[in-house]
Amino acid sequence: MFTKEGSVHVLKVTNLTKRFGGTIAVNQVNLQINKGEIVGIIGPNGSGKSTLLHTITGVYQPDEGTIEYRNKEITKAPLEEKARMGIGRTFQNLRLFKHLTVWENLMIPAIQLKKNKKEAEEEAKELLELVRLHNHIDEQAQNLSVGQQRLLEFIRTVMLNSELIFLDEPTAGFHPNMIQNFLDTLLKLHARGKSFVMIEHNIPAIMEVSTRLIAVAAGEVIADGDPKVVHSNPQVVEAYLG
Ligand SMILES: Nc1ncnc2c1ncn2[C@@H]1O[C@H](COP(=O)(O)OP(=O)(O)OP(=O)(O)O)[C@@H](O)[C@H]1O
Numbered sequence: 001m002f003t004k005e006g007s008v009h010v011l012k013v014t015n016l017t018k019r020f021g022g023t024i025a026v027n028q029v030n031l032q033i034n035k036g037e038i039v040g041i042i043g044p045n046g047s048g049k050s051t052l053l054h055t056i057t058g059v060y061q062p063d064e065g066t067i068e069y070r071n072k073e074i075t076k077a078p079l080e081e082k083a084r085m086g087i088g089r090t091f092q093n094l095r096l097f098k099h100l101t102v103w104e105n106l107m108i109p110a111i112q113l114k115k116n117k118k119e120a121e122e123e124a125k126e127l128l129e130l131v132r133l134h135n136h137i138d139e140q141a142q143n144l145s146v147g148q149q150r151l152l153e154f155i156r157t158v159m160l161n162s163e164l165i166f167l168d169e170p171t172a173g174f175h176p177n178m179i180q181n182f183l184d185t186l187l188k189l190h191a192r193g194k195s196f197v198m199i200e201h202n203i204p205a206i207m208e209v210s211t212r213l214i215a216v217a218a219g220e221v222i223a224d225g226d227p228k229v230v231h232s233n234p235q236v237v238e239a240y241l242g
């Protein structure tokens with residue numbers, strides 16, 4: 001559980017591989033996420049970032065490799081089971097209850113989790129204020145802007161008691177002036193002990209909040225470390241331009 005640096009890893013992925021027919025979308029990936037990190041994942045379109053997230057979070061089963069969460073092997077556990085363990089996620093193509101209201105989208109999963117209703121309501125109100133959706137409580141999710149829908153999906157995973165939260169392009173489709181609000185919310189939740197892994201094409205945004213950066217190209221991790229060092233790594237620059 002303790003790494004070389006003495007930090008506690010919550011997630012350890014070893015030799016993870018996911019194929020679609022002849023396409024190797026994720027190729028022998030090794031990575032570790034430590035408690036309290038905000039890990040950014042960058043890489044060109046089609047490089048396997050979403051597939052990596054799907055395979056870790058249980059949307060897909062890996063073809064090879066293992067996944068450990070808090071020292072327990074969870075390689076083949078499905079999405080719902082991993083969610084119950086505290087692994088939350090959002091989707092590049094949102095998965096909200098489109099016809100339900102903002103409030104229902106937060107409270108229905110919370111009640112299924114058998115959260116105390118009053119406490120869940122307080123938590124939902126606070127999270128809605130953080131992402132400035134408190135004036136949209138009774139709107140149907142489908143009537144929100146894409147950015148607002150992403151924020152709603154984001155706080156929904158917090159309502160589900162997620163401790164390690166995977167975000168797939170959380171600021172895609174955002175109005176530029178909403179990005180800072182999202183980043184501030186993420187940092188507040190981070191300060192409360194949540195860990196994050198975030199795929200993002202918005203480089204300034206990811207550089208602002210990431211404590212570590214992982215670069216992926218053609219299904220492989222090509223750099224992993226200090227965000228500035230990874231971002232200026234010649235192989236990473238080449239992968240983006242090439
Ligand atoms: N369900 C699927 N069936 C077949 N091939 C797939 C499937 N999902 C992804 N792929 C392929 O796997 C590779 C990686 O795709 P993936 O969506 O993981 O990339 P990505 O890095 O998330 O890209 P983007 O930045 O555009 O979101 C691509 O070649 C893609 O076409």
Ligand SMILES: [Mg+2]
Pocket residue numbers: 049050051092168
């Ligand atoms: Mg993707």
